[in-house]
Amino acid sequence: xxxxxxxxxxxxxxxxxxxxxxxxxxxxxxxDAKDLISNICNEFVHMVSxxxxxxxxxxxxxxxxPEHVIEALKNLGFEGYVGELKKVLxxxxxxxxxxxxxxxxxxxSGFSLTELEKQQKELFEKAxxxxxxxxxxxxxxxxxxxxxxxxxxxSKAL
Amino acid sequence: xxxxxEVLDEEKQLNENANASIRxxxxxxxxxxxxxxLDHDVTLASSEAVYxxxxxxxxxxxxxxxxxHKRTVEYKRKTLQRxxxxxxxxxxxxxxxxxxxxxx
Numbered sequence: 054x055x056x057x058x059x060x061x062x063x064x065x066x067x068x069x070x071x072x073x074x075x076x077x078x079x080x081x082x083x084x085d086a087k088d089l090i091s092n093i094c095n096e097f098v099h100m101v102s103x104x105x106x107x108x109x110x111x112x113x114x115x116x117x118x119p120e121h122v123i124e125a126l127k128n129l130g131f132e133g134y135v136g137e138l139k140k141v142l143x144x145x146x147x148x149x150x151x152x153x154x155x156x157x158x159x160x161x162s163g164f165s166l167t168e169l170e171k172q173q174k175e176l177f178e179k180a181x182x183x184x185x186x187x188x189x190x191x192x193x194x195x196x197x198x199x200x201x202x203x204x205x206x207x208s209k210a211l
Numbered sequence: 212x213x214x215x216x217e218v219l220d221e222e223k224q225l226n227e228n229a230n231a232s233i234r235x236x237x238x239x240x241x242x243x244x245x246x247x248x249l250d251h252d253v254t255l256a257s258s259e260a261v262y263x264x265x266x267x268x269x270x271x272x273x274x275x276x277x278x279x280h281k282r283t284v285e286y287k288r289k290t291l292q293r294x295x296x297x298x299x300x301x302x303x304x305x306x307x308x309x310x311x312x313x314x315x
Contacts, residue, residue: 062242062245062246062249063242063246064238064239064242064243064246064268065239065242068237068238068239069238069272071237072237072238072269072272073272073276075237076272076273076276076277077276077277077280077291080280080283080289080290080291081289081290081291082290082291083290083291083292083293085292085293086279086291086292086293086295086296089293089296090272090275090276090296093272093275093309094238094268094272095246096309097267097268097271097272098243098246098247098264098265098268099246099249100308101264101267101268102243102246102247102250102256102264103250105247105256105260105264106247106250106252110252115254115255116254116255116256116257116260117247117255117256117257117260118257118259118260119257119259119260119263121260122260122263122264122267123263126267129308130305130308131267131271133305134267134270134271137270138263138266138267138270141235141263141266142259142262142263145235145259145262
């Protein structure tokens with residue numbers, strides 16, 4: 054493997070170190086400890102990928118899917134993580150569905166994105182005009198009221 | 212060839228779904244995908260599978276580091292040292308597999 058191959062097939066040390074800082078904030082971590090954790094990270098990924106791949110092949114599939122990973126983790130003795138992982142996977146699916154809904158809405162409207170943006174701009178302009186008109190009316194009313202008040206005052210003075 | 216076309220279509224669909232999960236992990240999913248690909252038997256891994264493997268690694272590292280840190284605190288030190296990690300490996304069943312891995 055060339056140097057760049059090695060680099061691209063390992064998790065970046067700096068990112069792992071940043072992650073460690075977040076896990077134990079305010080704690081100093083020695084360099085050899087950081088190195089060990091980095092190595093463990095890479096080993097762990099290899100281990101889980103390899104097992105997931107075996108399960109995938111056993112089922113005669115060409116693509117590793119989440120269920121293969123979950124089974125791999127169970128085989129490797131990491132059932133403890135399965136609950137949490139199923140939950141985050143569920144959250145992910147919900148987010149995808151929300152995105153699909155949004156794009157379906159877009160499709161349903163029959164308009165393209167540019168057309169919708171144009172409509173939105175027009176609506177904003179209209180709203181601005183209406184608000185300006187309202188403010189002008191209010192202002193005029195105030196001026197009239199001031200005038201009336203001054204007039205009343207001056208006629209009293211007389 | 213029909214087989215190749217199928218794989219290409221599948222890959223396209225997987226890529227379209229990829230965006231949803233990309234920002235949800237601290238460790239980079241692209242690198243994890245590279246590691247998965249090193250195994251030449253693998254044709255593809257779905258973005259969700261890559262996401263799960265990345266997430267699991269994060270959970271594992273978090274657990275391992277925190278366990279080691281307990282030893283740091285116990286010995287009233289401010290620096291988490293290699294020996295704390297080694298001790299966690301020796302004394303926790305869950306980490307026993309790490310003893311067999313040549314980590315240096």
